[in-house]
Amino acid sequence: MSEPIEILLVEDNSEDAELTLRALRKNNLTNSIRHVTDGEQALEYLLQTSHRPKVVLLDLKLPKIHGLEVLQRLREKPATKSLPIVVLTSSQEDRDLARAYELGANSYVVKPVEFDAFVEAVSNLGIYWMLLNQAPES
Amino acid sequence: MNRSEHSACEEDLEALTYAISHDLRAPLRAISGFSRILVEDHADALDEEGRRVVEVIQRNVGKLNRRIVALLDLSRVGRQPLDLTDVDMLDAARRAWADITGPDTDATLSIAELPTVPGDRDLLVRLWRELLDNAVKFSDGQARVEVCGDTDDGHARFVVRDHGIGYDPQHADALFAPLQVLHDRSSDGTGIGIGLAVARRIVRRHGGQISAESLPEGVAVRFSLPLSVDVP
Numbered sequence: 001m002s003e004p005i006e007i008l009l010v011e012d013n014s015e016d017a018e019l020t021l022r023a024l025r026k027n028n029l030t031n032s033i034r035h036v037t038d039g040e041q042a043l044e045y046l047l048q049t050s051h052r053p054k055v056v057l058l059d060l061k062l063p064k065i066h067g068l069e070v071l072q073r074l075r076e077k078p079a080t081k082s083l084p085i086v087v088l089t090s091s092q093e094d095r096d097l098a099r100a101y102e103l104g105a106n107s108y109v110v111k112p113v114e115f116d117a118f119v120e121a122v123s124n125l126g127i128y129w130m131l132l133n134q135a136p137e138s
Numbered sequence: 139m140n141r142s143e144h145s146a147c148e149e150d151l152e153a154l155t156y157a158i159s160h161d162l163r164a165p166l167r168a169i170s171g172f173s174r175i176l177v178e179d180h181a182d183a184l185d186e187e188g189r190r191v192v193e194v195i196q197r198n199v200g201k202l203n204r205r206i207v208a209l210l211d212l213s214r215v216g217r218q219p220l221d222l223t224d225v226d227m228l229d230a231a232r233r234a235w236a237d238i239t240g241p242d243t244d245a246t247l248s249i250a251e252l253p254t255v256p257g258d259r260d261l262l263v264r265l266w267r268e269l270l271d272n273a274v275k276f277s278d279g280q281a282r283v284e285v286c287g288d289t290d291d292g293h294a295r296f297v298v299r300d301h302g303i304g305y306d307p308q309h310a311d312a313l314f315a316p317l318q319v320l321h322d323r324s325s326d327g328t329g330i331g332i333g334l335a336v337a338r339r340i341v342r343r344h345g346g347q348i349s350a351e352s353l354p355e356g357v358a359v360r361f362s363l364p365l366s367v368d369v370p
Contacts, residue, residue, distance in 0.1 A: 015168040022175070090163045092210060093156075094218070113163050113203045115170040115196075 023122035039065025234266035273300035
């Protein structure tokens, strides 16, 4: 039986996804990751699964359903109301940041451009949400 | 072009700057990441020259990234809403000076009473920081910076004067333009020329004007801000 999904990565840019997975793999955190590439797939997965991931890494500029709308819809459902969601985006726009927190994001991280900084950011996220953070039971 | 057309045009330019700099980030991240993967996963296939080539790529990713970050910063300064209040410019300038020099500095600032103006406090502190930082950076040895200000004809007028290396008056147009480096005085040769562009953007957003004059010794930067709130 495969391991339960602990991290859901919602990322449409395949290169960003590859780099993110690589950074997580360096910390042995890849066995339990699922990667989806648009907002619709993210909602489908999260609203149907019985095992809640420990964290969702959510990009904002997504095809089909925008990341902020994904966030809003997840917060409307009791099952995903308190699911840990980290926005991981290129957007440094103040209004995206403000809106993400208003809608109930647990964290907002701007993807660094330079690879060392990117690996460090993703590694820190992985370690924090997988090992340190305590989430409420679903 | 009237003022509202001018302001609409500036807004378009801000949006364009933002879109370009934002959209450049993802491909640049891929160049940085995948060239590193080349070194990490395919080290055997690379000789010394191959590794040098990758280093050149990485270094230039860093350079381009710093410019993108600077343009995004400039664009943010141009778009963030103004939070208007009465700003004591003496206090703002002193605060900025403390930010840029630190306690062990041998740079000196002479400053007298300055007028109070209506404006966004954070942005005006930032304005002083950019102007004072520029004055210190382009001084050789111990920096001496003088600041004075006065009011006349509905405007507050300020001058920041240094005794530094000055600039070639032929390049006066480039002084306040973004990404124009007339002399690179940063310690690591990575000055990117955004400070005075940020300063000009802040002054214009407050409805004021800014200019520089090359002196026999150093530079005088003058700016004026309206005393009544008439922000475009």
